[in-house]
Amino acid sequence: MFFNVYSVSITFSIIFLVAVIELVRKNKLQERYSLLWILMSIVLLILSSTPIIINTLADWLEIKNPPSFLFLFGLVYLLIYNLHLTTVVSRQSEKITRLAQEIALLKQKVESEKENEGY
Amino acid sequence: MLLFVCYIVCYMYMKVGGVFLNILVLIPAYNEEKSVASVISQVRHYVPGADILVINDGSTDATSEKAVGAGAMVVNLPYNLGIGGAMQTGYLYAKYHCYDIAIQVDADNQHDPSYIHKLIQPIIDNSADMVIGSRYIKETVYKSSAARRTGMVFFTILIKLLTDKWIKDTTSGYRAVNKNIISFFALNYPVDYPEVDVLVKLYRKKFRIMELPVEMKARKTGRSSITPIRSVYYMIKVTLSLVIETIKTIEE
Numbered sequence: 001m002f003f004n005v006y007s008v009s010i011t012f013s014i015i016f017l018v019a020v021i022e023l024v025r026k027n028k029l030q031e032r033y034s035l036l037w038i039l040m041s042i043v044l045l046i047l048s049s050t051p052i053i054i055n056t057l058a059d060w061l062e063i064k065n066p067p068s069f070l071f072l073f074g075l076v077y078l079l080i081y082n083l084h085l086t087t088v089v090s091r092q093s094e095k096i097t098r099l100a101q102e103i104a105l106l107k108q109k110v111e112s113e114k115e116n117e118g119y
Numbered sequence: 120m121l122l123f124v125c126y127i128v129c130y131m132y133m134k135v136g137g138v139f140l141n142i143l144v145l146i147p148a149y150n151e152e153k154s155v156a157s158v159i160s161q162v163r164h165y166v167p168g169a170d171i172l173v174i175n176d177g178s179t180d181a182t183s184e185k186a187v188g189a190g191a192m193v194v195n196l197p198y199n200l201g202i203g204g205a206m207q208t209g210y211l212y213a214k215y216h217c218y219d220i221a222i223q224v225d226a227d228n229q230h231d232p233s234y235i236h237k238l239i240q241p242i243i244d245n246s247a248d249m250v251i252g253s254r255y256i257k258e259t260v261y262k263s264s265a266a267r268r269t270g271m272v273f274f275t276i277l278i279k280l281l282t283d284k285w286i287k288d289t290t291s292g293y294r295a296v297n298k299n300i301i302s303f304f305a306l307n308y309p310v311d312y313p314e315v316d317v318l319v320k321l322y323r324k325k326f327r328i329m330e331l332p333v334e335m336k337a338r339k340t341g342r343s344s345i346t347p348i349r350s351v352y353y354m355i356k357v358t359l360s361l362v363i364e365t366i367k368t369i370e371e
Contacts, residue, residue, distance in 0.1 A: 024363050031360045032311055038359070095198060102197045 005067040009048035017041040036084070040077055047073065140219040140243060142169035144235070145209035146191070147202055147292075148226035152181040159189035161232040162224060169235075172212055173226070176205040182226070200310070202292070207308035214305040222295035230293045234333040238295045247329035248300050249321060251286065252293035254335050270350060274315050277358060281365045282322040286330055289315045293333060300326060315357050319364045 020037045023029035047053055047070060058066035144162050148155050155173065162171055173186040177199035186193045194208060206223060213221040220242050224230045234252055241247040274289040292314055296304065303324065309316040321328060 021363055021366070025366060030310070031356060031363070035356060035359065098197050 005070060006048045006051060006054075009044060009070055013041045013045040013048060017045075033088075036081060040081075044070075044074070139168070141217065142166065142220045142222065142239065143209075143213045143216075143218040144169050144171045145206065145213070145221055145223050146171065146173045146186075146226050147176060147205040147209065147223070148173055148178060148182050148186065149176040149199065149205075150178045150180045150182060151226040152178070152185050154228040155182055155226045156185045156189040158224060158226055158228055158230075158232065159186060159191045162235070163190065165232045166235050169222075170218075172209055174205045174209050176200055176202075203308055203310040203313040206313065207304060210301050210304040210308065213301045218301065219298050220295060221301050223292050225292055229335050229337070231334050231336060234293075234331075235295075237331060237333070238293070241329050241331075242295055242297045245297075246327075248297050248326040249328045250295045251288060251291055251328065251330045252333035252335075253286075253288035253291055253330045254333070266350065270354060273354065274357070277361060278315070278318055281319055281361055284318075284322065284328065286318060286328070288330065289318060291335075293335070309360070312353055312357055316360055316364070319361050323364070 017038065020029065020034050020041065024031055024034045051066065054066045054069050058064075058069045061069070063069055063072070144166065146155065146158060146162075159171055159173070162169070171191040173183075173191045173193045175183045175186065175193055175195045177196050183193050183195055194212065196205065196208065200208070209223075210221060220239050222235060222239060224232060224235070230252065238250045238252050241250050271288070271290065275285065275287055278284065278286050278289055294314075300321070303321075303326075304317070307320065309320075318328065
C-alpha cells in the first residue's frame with residue numbers, strides 16, 4: 001500500500017539529489033553538468049509527489065497506466081541527456097587532438113633548439 | 120618536486136635581488152586587438168617595475184601580435200578556455216616564476232591602470248590577501264544597465280548570506296592577490312565565471328579580502344560576452360555553486 005511507484009520515486013529522487021551534490025562537493029562532477037541532474041531530480045520529485053499531475057498528463061497522452069508516464073519521462077530525459085553528453089565528448093576529443101598536436105610541435109621545437117645549442 | 124625547485128629559485132633570487140617585490144600584471148584577452156596595446160602601455164606607464172603577461176585565450180584576431188608589439192610577455196592558449204581557465208594559466212605562471220603579487224587587468228580598457236598602486240598597497244602592507252577594485256563603493260562615473268545592477272545586488276546579498284561579508288562589486292575582475300592566493304588559485308580556480316565563486320572559496324580558507332573604490336570606464340571596443348540568457352544561466356549556476364561550496368563549509 002505504502003510501497004508504490006510514487007514513494008519509490010520520491011525516495012530515489014532525494015537520494016539521487018544528495019548523491020549529485022556530494023559528487024560536486026568532492027569535485028568529481030563539475031557544476032555545469034550537475035545542473036541538469038539536479039533539474040531532473042527536482043522534476044521527478046514534483047511529478048512523484050502527487051498522482052494528480054501524472055494522471056492528467058497520462059490522460060492527455062492516452063497512457064492506460066499513469067505510472068508508466070514516470071518511466072517515459074525518465075527514458076526521454078536520459079536519451080536527451082546522453083545526446084548532450086556525446087556532444088560534450090565530441091568537443092573534448094577535438095581539444096585532446098589539438099593538445100597532442102601542440103605537444104608534438106613543442107617537443108620538436110625544444111629538440112631542434114637543443115641540437116642548435118650543440119654547435 | 121616543482122614546488123621544491125620553485126623555493127630554491129625564489130631563495131636564490133631573494134639573496135641576489137634584494138627586498139623588492141615581484142609584481143605580475145595578468146591581462147586575459149580574447150579578441151581585443153583594438154585595446155590591448157593601449158592597456159599594456161598604460162600599465163607600463165603607471166607600474167614600470169612590473170612584468171606584464173597577456174594570456175591570449177584563443178583569439179582569432181591580432182591580439183597576440185599587438186600585445187607582443189606593445190612589449191608584453193604573451194602566452195597563447197591552443198584553444199579558448201574562458202576567463203577561468205585563462206586566469207588560472209596566469210596564476211600558474213605567477214606561481215612557477217615566484218611572483219609575490221599578481222593583479223588582473225582586463226584587456227578591454229575598462230580597468231584604469233592608474234589604480235594599480237592603490238590596489239596592491241594593502242598587499243605590500245600585508246593588511247589584506249586579496250584587494251578588489253570596486254565600482255560601487257563610491258559614486259562613480261561608471262554606468263551600467265538596470266539588469267546588470269539587479270544582478271550585482273543579487274550577488275552582493277548572496278555573498279553576504281554565505282560569507283557574512285559585504286562585497287559591493289562581486290564580479291569585478293580588477294583584483295590583486297598575494298603569493299598565498301597565487302598558490303591557491305594555481306591549484307583551484309573555477310572554470311566558469313570565477314569572480315564570484317572564489318569569494319566563497321577564499322572565505323572558507325580564511326583569506327583576508329579588501330574592497331577599494333576605483334573608477335572604471337565603459338567598454339569602448341569589442342563586444343561583451345555576456346548576453347541576457349547567459350546572465351540568467353550564470354546566476355543559477357553560480358548560486359548553485361556557492362550554495363554547494365557553503366555546504367562544504369558547514370560540514371567541516
